[in-house]
Amino acid sequence: MVVMSKPAMEHHCAATTLFPEIPLIDLSKPDSKNLIVKACEEFGFFKLINHGVPTEFITRLESEAIKFFSLPLSEKEKAGPVDPFGYGNKKIGSNGDVGWVEYILLTTSNEANYQKFSAIFGEAAEKFRYAINQSQTKTLHILYLFDFRCVFCSFAVNDYVSAVKKMAYEILEMLADGLKIQPRNVFSKLLMDEESDSAFRLNHYPPCPELNQETNGMNLIGFGEHTDPQIISVLRSNNISGLQISLKDGNWISIPPDQNSFFINVGDSLQVMTNGRFNSVRHRVMANGSKSRLSMIYFGGPPLSEKIAPLPSLMKGEDSLYKEFTWYEYKKSAYKSRLADNRLGVFEKIVAS
Ligand SMILES: C=C1C[C@]23C[C@@]1(O)CC[C@H]2[C@@]12CC[C@H](O)[C@@](C)(C(=O)O1)[C@H]2[C@@H]3C(=O)O
Ligand SMILES: O=C(O)CCC(=O)C(=O)O
Numbered sequence: 001m002v003v004m005s006k007p008a009m010e011h012h013c014a015a016t017t018l019f020p021e022i023p024l025i026d027l028s029k030p031d032s033k034n035l036i037v038k039a040c041e042e043f044g045f046f047k048l049i050n051h052g053v054p055t056e057f058i059t060r061l062e063s064e065a066i067k068f069f070s071l072p073l074s075e076k077e078k079a080g081p082v083d084p085f086g087y088g089n090k091k092i093g094s095n096g097d098v099g100w101v102e103y104i105l106l107t108t109s110n111e112a113n114y115q116k117f118s119a120i121f122g123e124a125a126e127k128f129r130y131a132i133n134q135s136q137t138k139t140l141h142i143l144y145l146f147d148f149r150c151v152f153c154s155f156a157v158n159d160y161v162s163a164v165k166k167m168a169y170e171i172l173e174m175l176a177d178g179l180k181i182q183p184r185n186v187f188s189k190l191l192m193d194e195e196s197d198s199a200f201r202l203n204h205y206p207p208c209p210e211l212n213q214e215t216n217g218m219n220l221i222g223f224g225e226h227t228d229p230q231i232i233s234v235l236r237s238n239n240i241s242g243l244q245i246s247l248k249d250g251n252w253i254s255i256p257p258d259q260n261s262f263f264i265n266v267g268d269s270l271q272v273m274t275n276g277r278f279n280s281v282r283h284r285v286m287a288n289g290s291k292s293r294l295s296m297i298y299f300g301g302p303p304l305s306e307k308i309a310p311l312p313s314l315m316k317g318e319d320s321l322y323k324e325f326t327w328y329e330y331k332k333s334a335y336k337s338r339l340a341d342n343r344l345g346v347f348e349k350i351v352a353s
């Protein structure tokens with residue numbers, strides 16, 4: 001268990017409501033595509049059941065993650081710091097954000113892509129080494145290595161990420177069908193692309209003993225409010241609560257955890273590609289007084305060179321709400337921002353009234 005000092009931040013920020021019910025999508029039902037579109041428009045978020053990701057991939061990765069996070073801090077820190085990938089403790093990003101969380105952030109990029117990406121972060125990123133691991137499912141992934149020492153069980157990560165990616169492609173194709181746009185791989189091809197710039201994160205929120213009866217009503221931020229910059233995020237957690245989403249009216253709702261389901265977030269890039277029709281959901285995680293929360297999130301992003309712009313077939317004569325930009329430009333700008341910032345703001349067009 002990691003030893004942490006005082007809680008990083010304390011806030012009175014209880015979720016204001018438990019309603020409305022968040023959308024529940026059953027991937028095995030053929031009519032789900034319209035419900036997914038509705039969920040992305042209204043919430044930018046939904047819960048997914050009958051997802052097809054093998055339970056053994058989930059449980060194996062979870063137990064590897066528990067093993068890793070149970071190591072002494074000095075061991076875990078050998079996999080740090082996060083610049084921009086690796087083991088991190090409390091510090092989120094490089095612009096002063098903190099939370100009651102420790103994590104591992106990995107790239108799922110290939111090496112060539114990483115070289116381009118590292119240009120954003122300068123020489124520090126160059127010190128890292130990569131190796132290709134071939135998983136049992138024969139899917140290639142670059143696993144992040146530190147001085148050639150694997151910090152994580154590659155099979156567990158590769159198998160899990162491969163299965164989750166497949167599911168993400170299916171969701172994105174159902175979205176294209178639901179939106180009645182062609183080709184149906186218009187979104188999914190961006191994640192399938194060899195150059196897709198996707199990431200994977202394991203978050204561990206240790207229990208915070210200071211959050212007990214005496215501090216009744218106090219809440220501690222595990223992961224501060226933000227939107228995800230990518231196209232889509234696929235989140236799975238253990239059965240410990242903490243995740244909250246913001247409704248369009250600004251009210252926060254708590255999402256009851258479910259270790260057998262996935263939760264899908266619309267990211268900023270998908271909001272732009274749908275010209276604001278889909279909502280990039282603001283979300284956060286509250287820490288718990290007595291129990292550990294463990295989450296694993298796949299962030300599906302496009303190739304760095306990809307232009308992120310509204311799809312013409314969705315515009316129906318309307319103007320784009322956004323200036324044109326590439327994912328590289330957006331990511332560069334996003335990584336200079338604070339967690340809670342409205343990262344799309346700088347890319348919004350000023351519309352004359
Ligand atoms: C404060 C930051 C952390 C973050 C990069 C950023 O500058 C702004 C976006 C943050 C975020 C949120 C979603 C994902 O967890 C993440 C990996 C991402 O792509 O954007 C994180 C970044 C991070 O933790 O490095
Ligand atoms: O850990 C979680 O449940 C969500 C974390 C999150 O939103 C993120 O890592 O971007």
Ligand SMILES: [Fe+2]
Pocket residue numbers: 226227228233283
């Ligand atoms: Fe997030």
